[in-house]
Amino acid sequence: MGVLHPLRRLSDSVNQVAIVLCVGCILAMLGISFTAFLYKLFTGSTLSWTYSLARLFLPWIGFLSMTISLRYGEHVAMTLLVRSLPRIMVQIAAGLCLAVIGLFALMLIWYGWGYFTNATQVYMVSDQIRIPSKFTAVVVPISGVLMLLHLVHGFALLEHFLDERDMIDELIEANDGERRP
Template sequence: MGVLQPLRRLSDSVNQVAIVVCVGCILAMLGISFTAFLYKLVTGSTLSWTYSLARLFLPWIGFLSMTISLRYGEHVAMTLLVRSLPRIMVQIAAGLCLGVIALFALMLTWYGWDYFTSATQVYMVSAQIQIPSKFTAVVLPISGVIMLLHLVHGFALLEHFIDERHVIDELIETADGEHRS
C-alpha cells in the first residue's frame, strides 16, 4: 500500500490540472468567440479565423473531460443492473469494467502516441496563424496516460460501489451543521 497512496495523490493532482486546462480551453474558446462578436458589432465584417481557431480547443476539452469524468465515477455504467447482481458478481463485473477501461486507456495511449508522432499537417487558421496538428494530436496519449493513472483508485472509480446511505447521512449532517451556525 505504500506505493498506491502517492500514486492516488498524483492522480488527484493531475485531475486538478486537467480541470484547470479544460476551463482554460473553454475560456479561450469563449474569448475568441466574444472577440469575433465584438469585431462584428464594431466593424460590420467578420473575422475569418475565429471559428477555425476556437474549434482547435474542442479535442482538448473532450478528451480531458473524459479523464475527469472517469476520476469522479461519472462514466457510463449500468448501475441498476449491476446492483441487482449478487455481491461476487458485482465484484467480477467491476473487475471486468476496470479491465475494459485499462484496455481502452492503453489503446488510447499506444495509438494516440503513434498518431501524435505522425501528425505533420499544419492547420491554416489564417495566413498569419498556422498551428501544427501536433497541438491537437498530443491530447490523445496524454488522456490515455491520465486514465491509466486514475486506475490506481480501483473500485472507487465505479459508482456502484458508492454507499448511498453513507453519502446521504453525510449530506444531512452537513446541512444540519449549516443551520446550527
C-alpha cells in the same frame, strides 16, 4: 499499499490540473468567440480566423473531460443491472469494467502516440496563424496516460460500490452543520 497512496495523490493533483486546463480551454474558446462577436458588432465585418482557432480547443476539452469524469465515477455504468447481481458477481463485473477501462487507456496511448507522431499537417487558421496538428493530436495519448493513472483508485472509480444512504446521511449532516451558528 505504500505505493498506492502517493499515486492516488498524484492522480488527484493531475486531475486538478486537467480541470484547470479544461476551464482554460473553454474560456479561450469563449474569449475568441466573444472577440469575433464584438468585432462583427463594431465593424460589420467578420474575422476569418476566429472559428478555426476556437475549434482547435475542442479535442482538448473532450479528451481531458473524459479523464475528469472517469476520476469522479461519472462514466457510463449499468448500475441497476450490476446492483441486482450477487456481491461476488458485482466484484467480478467491477474488475472487468476496470480491465476494459485500462485496455481502452492502453489503446489510447498506443494508437494515440502513432497518431501524434504522424501528425504532420499544419492548420491554416489564417495567413499569419499556423498551428501544427500535433497540438490537437497530443491530447490522445495524454488522456490515455491520465486514465491509467486514475485506475490506481480502483473500485472507488465505480459507482457500484457507493452506498446512497451513506452519501445522503453525509449530505444531511453537512447541511445541518452549516445551519447551526
